[in-house]
Amino acid sequence: MKNKIILWSMLIFVYILFSFTSYYLCHYVRKLSHKPTISVIMSTYNRTDSYGEDLLSRSVNSILRQTYKDFEFIIINDGSDDKTAEVLKRFAQQDKRIIVLTNPQNKGLPYSLNKGLDIAKGKYIARMDDDDFSVPSRFDKQVRFLDENPHISATGCSLTFNGKDPLLFPSDPDEAKAYTFTKVPVLHPCAMFRRDFIEKHNIRYVNTYPNAEDMPFWYDFTIVHNGLISNLPDMLLYKKANAKKAKNYGSIQNESVRRYQNDAFKKIIKDKPCNNFCECYKSLAKSEEIKKIMDVEKLKTYMNKHFCPSGNTIFVHHPQWEDYFVFDSEKRIHRFSSKDKATILEKTPKHIKIKWDKWGTETFVKNKDNIYIFKK
Secondary structure (H helix, E strand, O other): OHHHHHHHHHHHHHHHHHHHHHHHHHHHHHHHHOOOOEEEEEEEOOOOOOOHHHHHHHHHHHHHOOOOOOEEEEEEEEOOOOOHHHHHHHHHHHOOOEEEEEEOOOOOHHHHHHHHHHHOOOOEEEEOOOOEEEOOOHHHHHHHHHHHOOOOOEEOOEEEEOOOOOEOOOOOHHHHHHHOOOOOOOOHHHOEEEHHHHHHOOOOOOOOOOOOOHHHHHHHHHHHOOOOEOOOOOEEEEEOOOOOOOOOHHHHHHHHHHHHHHHHHHHHHOOOOOOOHHHHHHHHHHOHHHHOOOOHHHHHHHHHHHOOOOOOEEEEEEOOEEEEEEEOOOOEEEEOOOOOEEEEEEEOOOEEEEEEOOOOEEEEEEOOOOEEEEEO
């Protein structure tokens, strides 16, 4: 009798042990095989000084506090030599959704983002920058929109700089394509796109245009491979306008943007000359290739609204922008693409001198192509 009790006790113990082992093993396997809905990708480099740590922590926390919880958060430490590793280690210990990858030396944003894309498992990829703030409802609204619109490949949002007036991005996919030749059609740190789309077309970041790596990415995405982009009107991201950048970041970026714009048009209009965006868009609208890519009438509407003003105008090249001056009268002008206004001090067939309402006096001299060039 005693032996039977011992035997039954052993059997019960083995059964309980097997049940618990099976339960936890199945739970572990399910956890390993689980694919999150979103893979969030963020790269960071030396953001932990007294100014930067607050921004990095704020950025990471804004993702961890999203109302939509099913995501993995891939953060690439791009060879930082400050306390970034310690900060990220602390966050990873607090939240198991965080995956930290570390580059042994600084490799740059395209390399780091591609590294994140290579291990991402989510249905959707969400981008985030280490100095921005996503509002808590961002993922919830973007996932719902993409789920309800399977023909849309990417979405973004509006944003605000330091709480000022929101900057809107196009909701119409054809307008987004028109945007792509001169600017980004979706704000990169607020982008969410389908992973299967970029995997199918092997779309990755390239370093051809330093500090403007998102521009060729979106060109491949929407112009080359016809991915449809529709931005939400909701203000879902805050950017800090004066966040620290490398010393020459702005000048390098401006040069990259100019090269990209020139290359983007040339890929479609080939060798047809154009001296300004209005001429380039007009050549674009006449090409047979663009008709296969987008609605040409919508392209013309966008072109006339943003680059080709009617009435008495001159085209001006400034070190920081290119635009038309529209003559409101013999003594007053305004920039076509902005609200900036000025008084005409002098005007001859070869030059124009103006006094801006909000700042100083500037002179522009006409060249052989009838473009007025800023004179220092």
